[in-house]
Amino acid sequence: MNTLYYLTGTCSLAVHIMLNKLSIPYQLKLIKLLEGEGQTPEYKAVSPLGKVPVLDFEGERLREVSGILLTLAERHPDSQLLPEAGSQQRHQAYQWLSFVATELHCQFTPAFLPQRYTTGQELDEVKEASVQRLHQRFAILEQHFANQPFLIGEQLYCGDYYLYVVLSWMGRIGIDLSEYKSLWAYYQRMDALPEVVKTRAIERENMAA
Numbered sequence: 304m305n306t307l308y309y310l311t312g313t314c315s316l317a318v319h320i321m322l323n324k325l326s327i328p329y330q331l332k333l334i335k336l337l338e339g340e341g342q343t344p345e346y347k348a349v350s351p352l353g354k355v356p357v358l359d360f361e362g363e364r365l366r367e368v369s370g371i372l373l374t375l376a377e378r379h380p381d382s383q384l385l386p387e388a389g390s391q392q393r394h395q396a397y398q399w400l401s402f403v404a405t406e407l408h409c410q411f412t413p414a415f416l417p418q419r420y421t422t423g424q425e426l427d428e429v430k431e432a433s434v435q436r437l438h439q440r441f442a443i444l445e446q447h448f449a450n451q452p453f454l455i456g457e458q459l460y461c462g463d464y465y466l467y468v469v470l471s472w473m474g475r476i477g478i479d480l481s482e483y484k485s486l487w488a489y490y491q492r493m494d495a496l497p498e499v500v501k502t503r504a505i506e507r508e509n510m511a512a
């Protein structure tokens with residue numbers, strides 16, 4: 304059985320949404336990262352860095368959000384969650400997926416875990432610098448979404464799920480997303496998609512259980 308190693312609301316949510324969107328059968332394995340479950344020898348054998356998501360998919364072990372999203376989209380070409388190979392839109396799809404992973408996701412980590420980014424005591428400064436870098440990048444996205452509903456145009460693709468999840472963390476570092484009009488509208492558009500609503504409900508129920 305396909306197995307998603309996940310934690311509610313983390314970046315694994317993007318993969319979880321994809322699984323539901325594509326109606327791929329799966330089971331969930333909750334990894335309580337805050338309680339140290341990522342660092343056990345058993346889980347390190349699954350993810351050497353002790354991170355989620357990991358997806359055991361049809362006999363293969365897949366890691367890294369972007370790689371997993373691309374793999375699932377490629378395996379389901381009819382879903383149109385990835386534009387045609389060789390098209391300009393496909394090139395844009397790669398570009399924006401990289402942007403979300405490196406320019407956004409990676410920039411959040413110092414805000415959440417500043418102690419990993421300094422050997423000194425200046426945790427507040429590390430956090431603040433991270434928040435400032437994020438504001439710069441949101442300004443770019445704000446302009447981008449003034450002209451189009453999704454990352455690569457009129458058609459939603461798998462990178463949108465990743466961006467949606469990363470944007471959902473904003474409140475946790477004190478950024479009010481509604482300050483960015485177009486970006487906020489984009490977030491709300493994504494938040495209302497049936498596959499997003501369904502996946503969020505599953506993760507909420509599992510947390511309560």
Ligand SMILES: N[C@@H](CCC(=O)N[C@@H](CS)C(=O)NCC(=O)O)C(=O)O
Pocket residue numbers: 313314315336341352353354355356366367368369404
């Ligand atoms: N490069 C990895 C990053 C995954 C990642 O940062 N996952 C976070 C949750 S959003 C995590 O597991 N953090 C645990 C830790 O860093 O100890 C990917 O794209 O999958």
